[in-house]
Structures are given as structure tokens and as C-alpha cells.
Amino acid sequence: MRIACSNFWIVDDDLSFGKSLRRMLNARGIAAEYFGSAQSFLDSVPPGQSGCAIVDIHMPVLDGFALLKKMRDLRYDMPVIIVTGHADNDARDRAIQSGAGGFLRKPFSEESLMELVGKLEGDRSAA
Amino acid sequence: MRVKPKTKKVPQASKPKTKSASVSLAKSTKEALWAGEERRSEGRFEALLFDISTRFIALPVDRVDGEIGRAQREICECLGLDISSLWQMSPDDPGTLLSTQIHVPPDYDVPVLEMDARDFFPWSMTRLARGETVVLSRMTDVPAEGARDLEIFRYYRIQSSICFPLAAGGGQLFGAVAFDTLRKQLTWTPDLIDKLGLVAQVFANAIFRKRADQELRENEARYRTLFEITPAGISVVAPNGYVRTANSMQARLYGYDSPQQLEGFFAPLFIAERDREQATRNLQALVEGRSQPDWIYPAVRRDGSEFTVAVTALVLRGPDQGVEGFLFVTRDITKIQQDERERTELRLERTHLARVLTVDEISTSLAHEINQPLGAILNNAEAARILLARPGGRPEAFSEIVEDIIQDARRAGDIVRKVRRVLKKSDAQFERLPVNGLIEETLQIVRNNLLLNNVTLRTELAPDVADIGGDKVRLQQVLLNLVTNALDAMNEAPSRILTLRSATEGPDLVTVSVGDSGHGITEALQGSVFEPFFTTKRGGLGLGLSICRSIIEDHEGRIWQERDPGGGTVFSFSLKAWRDERA
Numbered sequence: 187m188r189i190a191c192s193n194f195w196i197v198d199d200d201l202s203f204g205k206s207l208r209r210m211l212n213a214r215g216i217a218a219e220y221f222g223s224a225q226s227f228l229d230s231v232p233p234g235q236s237g238c239a240i241v242d243i244h245m246p247v248l249d250g251f252a253l254l255k256k257m258r259d260l261r262y263d264m265p266v267i268i269v270t271g272h273a274d275n276d277a278r279d280r281a282i283q284s285g286a287g288g289f290l291r292k293p294f295s296e297e298s299l300m301e302l303v304g305k306l307e308g309d310r311s312a313a
Numbered sequence: 314m315r316v317k318p319k320t321k322k323v324p325q326a327s328k329p330k331t332k333s334a335s336v337s338l339a340k341s342t343k344e345a346l347w348a349g350e351e352r353r354s355e356g357r358f359e360a361l362l363f364d365i366s367t368r369f370i371a372l373p374v375d376r377v378d379g380e381i382g383r384a385q386r387e388i389c390e391c392l393g394l395d396i397s398s399l400w401q402m403s404p405d406d407p408g409t410l411l412s413t414q415i416h417v418p419p420d421y422d423v424p425v426l427e428m429d430a431r432d433f434f435p436w437s438m439t440r441l442a443r444g445e446t447v448v449l450s451r452m453t454d455v456p457a458e459g460a461r462d463l464e465i466f467r468y469y470r471i472q473s474s475i476c477f478p479l480a481a482g483g484g485q486l487f488g489a490v491a492f493d494t495l496r497k498q499l500t501w502t503p504d505l506i507d508k509l510g511l512v513a514q515v516f517a518n519a520i521f522r523k524r525a526d527q528e529l530r531e532n533e534a535r536y537r538t539l540f541e542i543t544p545a546g547i548s549v550v551a552p553n554g555y556v557r558t559a560n561s562m563q564a565r566l567y568g569y570d571s572p573q574q575l576e577g578f579f580a581p582l583f584i585a586e587r588d589r590e591q592a593t594r595n596l597q598a599l600v601e602g603r604s605q606p607d608w609i610y611p612a613v614r615r616d617g618s619e620f621t622v623a624v625t626a627l628v629l630r631g632p633d634q635g636v637e638g639f640l641f642v643t644r645d646i647t648k649i650q651q652d653e654r655e656r657t658e659l660r661l662e663r664t665h666l667a668r669v670l671t672v673d674e675i676s677t678s679l680a681h682e683i684n685q686p687l688g689a690i691l692n693n694a695e696a697a698r699i700l701l702a703r704p705g706g707r708p709e710a711f712s713e714i715v716e717d718i719i720q721d722a723r724r725a726g727d728i729v730r731k732v733r734r735v736l737k738k739s740d741a742q743f744e745r746l747p748v749n750g751l752i753e754e755t756l757q758i759v760r761n762n763l764l765l766n767n768v769t770l771r772t773e774l775a776p777d778v779a780d781i782g783g784d785k786v787r788l789q790q791v792l793l794n795l796v797t798n799a800l801d802a803m804n805e806a807p808s809r810i811l812t813l814r815s816a817t818e819g820p821d822l823v824t825v826s827v828g829d830s831g832h833g834i835t836e837a838l839q840g841s842v843f844e845p846f847f848t849t850k851r852g853g854l855g856l857g858l859s860i861c862r863s864i865i866e867d868h869e870g871r872i873w874q875e876r877d878p879g880g881g882t883v884f885s886f887s888l889k890a891w892r893d894e895r896a
Contacts (some may be wrong), residue, residue, distance in 0.1 A: 189497040200685045202721055206692035206894065244764055271684030272765070292688035296695040 193237030194218040197227045197253065198269070199245040203292065207240065210267045210296055224248035224256070225302045233262045238287075238303060243270040243277060269294070358391050362508055369515050374523040378414060381516055388492070392505075392870075395495040396471070398425065399516065401479070401488035403650065410489070418495070423469055436462045437476060441489050446510065447476040450500045473499040476515035481521035490516055546622075547641035549629070550580045552636050566622070566645055568615035580641070585611035585619055600628055600636055609646065620647040639770040680762065682728045686721035693718045713772060743782050745891045748815045748823055749774045753784065755792040756813070759800070766800055768809040778815045779890035781823050783868045791861045791872075795827040795884045798858070801830030802882060818887060826885040832875070833882050861886075 191255040194211055196218060198204040203312070211218040221227040225248060227239075243250035250268055257266065263273070265287035268276050278289045288302040365384045371382055371672045376821055385397035396417050400410040410430045417425070436459035437447045449455060450473050459773045466474060471493045472741030479488035490513050499677040500511075540547055549554050559575040567583060584592045589612050598604035612622040627640040752774060756763075763770055781788075796811065803809040812828035866873040870888040878884050 200689070201722070202717065203685050203689040203692070206689040206717060206721075209690040210696040210699070213696040213703075221410075244761060246764060249764070258618070271682070271688065272761075292684040294688065295691065295692040296699075 192217060192237075195227060195231055195235075195237055195239045195243075195264075196220045197224055197239060197250075198242035199223060200242065203242075214296070218287075223252040224250075224264065227253070228260075229311060233260045235262075237263065237264050238306070239264055239266045239288075241266055241268055243268060243281075244272060251284055254281075258285055263311065265268065267302060267306075292304075320770050352594065358388075358508065360592075361387055361391050364511065369519050371866055372519060374526040375470075377519045377523045381519065382414045382416065384512065384516075385414060388509075389416050392492075393494075393497075394492050394499070396469075396493040397491065398493075399488065399490045400430075401520070402430075404429075413488075415464075419769070421495070432461075432463045434462045441476065441478040442486055442598055444478055444480065444486075445549070446478070446506065447474070448501050448506060449474045451498050469493070470495050472497060473501070475501050475509060477510055478519040479513065479520060487524070488517075488520065497749045504772070522523040542666060546641075547644075548575065548580065548641045550639045550641060554580050556580050557638065562695065562840065563643060566614075566620075566643060567612070568618075570577050576883075580627070583612055583622075583643075585613050587611070587617040596626065596639065599626055612645075617703045620645055621650050676741075678852075683725055687729070689721045689723075692720050741873060743784060745780050746785055747780050748825060749776075752813050752815060752825065753786060755789050755796065758789075758793065759796050762797075762800060763811065766809050767805070768800060768803065771810055771812045773812065775814075778817050779821070779823050781888045782891045783888060788868070791864050791886065792825070792827070794858070794861050799827050799829035799831070799882075799885070802829045806881075807830045812883075818891070821890040822887050823890050823893070824885055824887040826883050828877055829880060830877075830879075830881040830885040833876050833880060858884075865892070 190279045194208075194216060196204045196205075198206050198220075199222055199304045200211075201222060205224065208218040208220045219231075221230065224245060231237075238276075239252055239262075241250045245253075248256070250270070254266055254268070257264075266285070267288040268277075268281035268286040269292055271292040282312060287306045290298065291303065323359075327385050348414070356772065365387070367383075368380055369377075381399060385399065389395065389397050397415070399414040401413050403409040403411050406430060406782075408431045409427065413425050415425055428434075436456070440447050449466070452463060452466055452472065455466070465699040473494040474491060475493075476491040480486045484495060492509060520843050538562045541562075542561065544562065544723050547561050548559040556575050556578045556874055559572045559578075561572050564570065564572045564575055567575070581589050581593060592608070592610055595604055595608055599606055606626045608624050608626075610622055610624060612620050614620065623644045623646045625642040627642075628636055629638040629640055631637045693714050697711060700714075709719060752772070756770070762768075781851050796813075800809075801812050803811070804830075808830050810828075811832040812826070814824075814826040816824050816826075818824050862872050865886045865888070868888055870886055872881055872884070872886040874884045
């Protein structure tokens with residue numbers, strides 16, 4: 187599998203999930219940064235940055251959808267993968283409608299993440 | 314004869330008129346005559362003794378009294394004796410002798426009374442009590458210490474007397490039989506004493522048998538009454554399983570008209586076939602002392618219908634400890650069991666409904682909570698797998714990864730336990746609970762629901778609120794229900810504010826309120842919100858609040874709702890503050 191997306195920004199209020207995801211990507215040799223809230227991501231990563239964002243829906247203050255809207259407003263140019271531990275069905279639709287590149291339910295395997303990333307990369311190069 | 318003397322007054326010894334002086338002349342002649350007759354009468358007496366003892370063999374108890382009386386008369390006639398009296402001790406007062414059979418001459422004019430033996434015959438009684446026969450061929454044989462006895466003998470005009478103790482098998486004295494002469498003195502020869510002693514023994518045995526029989530009958534009657542009035546089926550069953558006897562209730566239980574129909578019935582057939590073998594095993598275990606004697610079985614009536622019985626068994630053992638049978642007490646517990654089952658079902662149903670309501674509403678929240686650590690575990694495991702596959706991977710990273718995996722697995726476990734604690738059906742356990750802690754714990758469960766629904770949480774928890782006594786899980790269910798109701802009420806509302814308050818009302822009352830910013834409940838419906846099946850929710854069962862109310866009422870508390878002046882509804886409950894003496 188070709189990994190085009192070489193830089194990941196993880197935004198999740200769950201410290202242990204975020205850290206573990208970063209660790210997994212790092213083990214793969216992929217650069218990844220972790221942010222505990224939407225605001226700290228916006229503060230640290232300017233819109234011109236490349237990479238791929240993995241954003242959790244359920245976060246206090248600014249949730250995943252709010253961040254997605256803000257990124258669109260601020261013209262961030264990076265694919266966003268929305269992740270959630272929540273079981274409700276309309277989250278996926280809502281994520282895609284909000285402009286997310288992909289949707290994953292926690293827990294997800296490395297394989298499904300990489301598959302989605304590969305697909306996103308293909309989409310982007312086709313675009 | 315049964316007239317007890319009013320006083321223990323000494324009968325006047327002078328009162329009986331003795332005719333000894335006038336008959337003294339004829340006395341020797343008569344004695345000689347009697348002696349001449351003696352040999353002939355001796356043969357007659359022996360024949361009579363044989364006859365009497367034969368008659369008493371296997372004598373029905375109801376004929377004992379009659380036969381004794383007849384024998385007394387025959388002996389007196391045969392031996393030329395005047396009186397034969399048989400006395401039995403009063404069952405109420407063993408010191409009192411009751412004259413039960415007496416043979417007296419037709420012209421005898423001294424009333425025979427029921428007497429206090431301790432007063433009338435103190436000396437004789439002492440000897441009889443020792444099992445001795447009181448032999449008095451003439452009244453001068455009475456020693457000085459028998460003065461009182463002598464006085465009484467004289468009163469009755471007795472010249473010679475012999476009195477045998479009545480006791481069975483050397484047991485307790487229960488009476489005495491006496492033979493007396495009035496008209497002459499008689500020398501009680503050892504042979505005569507032996508023979509009369511034999512008669513006394515025959516009488517004693519017969520009376521003893523009669524008494525035992527009477528006692529048995531009385532006992533039997535008592536037991537039979539008990540047997541019949543006991544509101545339970547009783548059956549006595551032989552070791553081979555066949556019913557010896559049963560009471561009416563047993564017959565009624567199993568659909569028979571009379572207990573006689575059950576005699577000879579094979580008892581295992583009382584129990585439904587599927588449990589019959591087990592019942593036999595249980596009984597064997599009871600005989601061997603390995604089982605308690607109480608069981609519950611499905612039972613079968615005569616018409617084949619089934620019911621449930623509780624059976625208590627008693628092993629009947631002989632003197633050698635061998636099993637001689639079983640006594641079973643059987644109660645029909647079908648109704649009790651049914652009631653209990655219905656109660657349990659209702660309780661389970663209610664709890665289950667409460668659980669469904671809360672589970673439904675928090676399950677999304679639970680999924681989120683638990684998927685976080687699961688996701689982290691998976692990520693860490695994948696990282697470890699990648700590192701392991703890579704040559705020269707840093708082994709020190711593994712301990713960190715494993716540590717994190719363990720932490721997250723623990724977190725997942727804690728979440729499950731927390732939720733289970735809330736949902737678990739538990740017996741009410743009253744304990745001291747901090748009110749604010751209870752509220753905060755409940756809020757943790759719904760925290761994600763609040764975030765998901767963009768609900769602003771406002772807490773107004775009094776810092777010094779008193780503790781309450783209650784069942785934590787049940788009270789959390791109440792709080793959860795009120796909170797989820799509040800969230801539902803605000804579904805369509807423009808502003809969503811959930812308010813939780815705790816306050817101390819007076820010295821011993823604590824109030825907890827859950828307020829929402831929904832549209833409120835119309836006045837018309839306000840009175841019925843706590844009624845079962847009241848609901849404004851689509852698909853709602855309307856049992857949540859009714860369950861809340863019963864939980865709060867179980868805690869001797871009160872639950873109510875009121876309109877918030879600013880819009881919305883406030884549900885409150887108040888509970889008694891914890892007092893140390895409640896513990």
C-alpha cells in the first residue's frame with residue numbers, strides 16, 4: 187500500500203486514544219502529531235500545512251463537526267477523517283455531508299485506516 | 314360410693330355394733346365346720362381360680378370391670394368371705410383411693426366411701442407402696458403404728474383382712490384389692506395368700522391392660538383430632554412406599570373423597586413422574602442423614618392435574634433404629650408460589666422496564682465511553698505488532714505500550730462496572746450517601762449525552778447538604794430517569810439548559826431537583842405525570858416516573874413536579890437526611 191499522506195494531525199480529547207494512534211502511525215514510520223482539543227490544533231497548525239487530520243466528533247467546546255466547519259471556513263487544504271466511538275448511525279452521513287473525506291468508528295484497525303488514507307490520496311490525485 | 318367425706322373426721326369406732334359377745338359360743342363350732350368344709354372348698358377354689366384366670370386371657374378391655382366384679386363375688390362365695398373391694402388411685406390425686414369394684418353382703422349398712430388413703434390407712438398404704446401384702450388374720454395383728462388403720466377396720470366391722478397391692482410388672486402402685494371377713498376371723502394360710510395373690514395379679518394385669526388401652530385410645534383420639542384438624546395433608550407411609558393412613562386433608566389435596574381411599578396407595582405416585590426418582594433419592598438421603606426433610610415437588614391429583622407441594626418428612630424408626638415408615642406433611646403451595654412468582658415477575662418487569670428506559674438512553678453514551686479505550690488498545694497493539702516485525706525495534710518501547718494497553722483495558726472494565734452498577738437489579742441496600750456525589754456520578758453517565766445534544770449543564774449543589782440514607786443504585790435510576798426525561802423534553806427546544814440542584818430543607822430533609830428548559834407540561838396533564846403509562850414521548854412506555862415514584866416512596870420520600878416560571882419543568886424529590894440512629 188502506498189502511503190502518500192506522510193503527515194497526520196490527530197485531534198481527540200481522549201488522551202490515551204490520541205497517544206496510541208500517534209504511536210501506531212509513528213511505528214509505521216509516519217509522522218503524527220496529537221492535539222487534545224480543536225482549539226489547540228487550530229492554534230498550532232496553520233491552514234497552509236499539508237497532511238491529513240484525524241478528528242474525533244465528541245469533544246467539549248468545539249466538537250469534530252464544528253472543527254470541520256472552521257477548517258473549511260479558514261480554507262485548510264487537507265483531507266479530514268472523522269472518527270467516533272459513538273454508535274449512532276447518522277454520524278457517518280453527517281460527517282460526509284459536512285465535507286469530511288472519510289469516517290471511521292472506533293475501534294478501527296490500522297489496515298482500515300490505511301485503506302481509507304490510500305483511497306483519499308487517490309481521490310486527491312485524481313482531482 | 315363416690316361421695317367423698319366432707320371432713321377427715323375419724324369415724325366413731327364405737328358406732329358399729331359388734332355382736333362378738335353373742336356369737337362367741339357358736340364360734341368354735343362354726344370354725345370347725347368351716348375347717349371341715351375347707352378341703353372340699355379348696356378343690357372348688359382351685360377350679361375357680363383356673364376358671365377366672367382363663368376368663369381373663371385375651372379379655373376385651375370393656376369387659377374387664379364386669380369380670381373383676383364377678384370374680385370377686387365368686388371368690389367371696391367360694392371362700393365364705395364377706396367383702397372384696399378393689400381400689401384404684403385417683404389419676405388426679407394418687408393419695409385418694411377410688412372404690413371401683415366392691416362386693417359386700419346385701420345387708421351391709423356401712424357406706425363405702427371414696428377415701429383418702431393417707432388418712433384412713435396410713436400404715437397399710439406404706440406397706441402396699443413397698444409392694445407388700447397386708448395380711449391381718451385378726452385385728453390384734455395390727456401393730457401400734459397401725460392405730461389409725463385399726464380404727465377404720467373396726468368402723469367397717471372387719472375381723473380379718475388381706476390386701477394386695479396392684480402394680481403391673483413390679484411398676485408403680487396403682488391400686489389395691491382387699492378381701493375381708495365380717496362375721497368371723499380367718500387365718501390367711503400361706504397357700505391361700507398365694508392363691509389370692511395370683512388373683513390380685515390377674516386383676517392387676519387386666520386393669521393395667523385396660524388403662525393402657527384407654528390411654529392409647531385417648532392418645533389416638535388426640536392424635537386423630539390433630540391429624541384431622543391440621544391444615545395440611547398428613548400421610549403415614551410404609552417403607553415399601555404404600556400409604557398406611559392419611560388424613561382428610563391429604564385426600565382432599567389429591568382429589569379423593571375420603572382418606573380411606575388412600576390406604577394402600579403407592580405414595581410416589583403423589584409426585585409428578587419427572588420428579589419421582591429425585592424424591593426417592595431425597596428420601597434415601599434423609600434416612601441416611603444426608604438431607605434436610607423439606608422439599609418442593611410438582612404433585613399430581615387423581616384427575617392428573619398438577620399442583621405444587623411443600624413436603625416435610627419424618628422418618629419413623631423402631632426401637633432398633635430400623636426404618637418403620639415415614640410421616641409426610643404436605644402443603645399445597647401452588648397459590649403461594651404463584652403469588653410469589655407474580656410478584657417477582659412484576660418486580661423484574663418493572664426493573665427491566667426501568668433498565669430499558671435507561672439503557673436505551675445511555676447505551677449510546679456507553680458505546681462511546683467503551684470504544685475509546687478499545688480503540689486505544691487496538692492502536693497500541695498494532696503499534697507493537699509493527700515494531701515487532703521490524704528488525705532492531707526498540708524493546709524498551711514495548712513495556713510502555715503494554716502498560717498503556719493494561720491501563721486502557723482497566724478503564725474499559727471500570728466503565729462496564731459503573732454502568733452495570735447502575736443497571737443491576739439489586740436488593741435495596743440502605744446506606745449513607747452523599748447527595749452531591751450521587752448527582753455527580755449520575756451526571757458522569759450522561760455527560761456524553763449532554764455534549765451530544767448541546768445541552769448546557771447548570772449545577773447548583775449546596776456544598777453543606779446533608780447526607781441521605783438510601784439504595785444507591787435505585788436512587789441513581791431515579792436521577793437518570795429524571796435527567797433523560799429532561800433531555801427528551803428539550804429535544805425541540807431552542808435553548809437546552811439542564812439544571813441540577815441540591816438543597817437542605819429544614820434540619821432533616823434534603824431536596825434534589827432536575828430542571829429542564831423545555832416547553833413544560835400543560836396544566837391539564839400535570840396531575841397524571843406519575844401515573845403508570847403516562848407519556849408524552851413517542852414510543853415511550855410511560856413507566857419511568859411511576860417507577861421513580863415507587864422508589865422514592867420506598868425511601869419514605871416524596872417526588873413532585875412543578876412548572877418553572879422561566880419555562881420548562883422541575884422535578885424534585887425530597888428524602889430524609891441521614892441520622893446516625895438509622896444505621
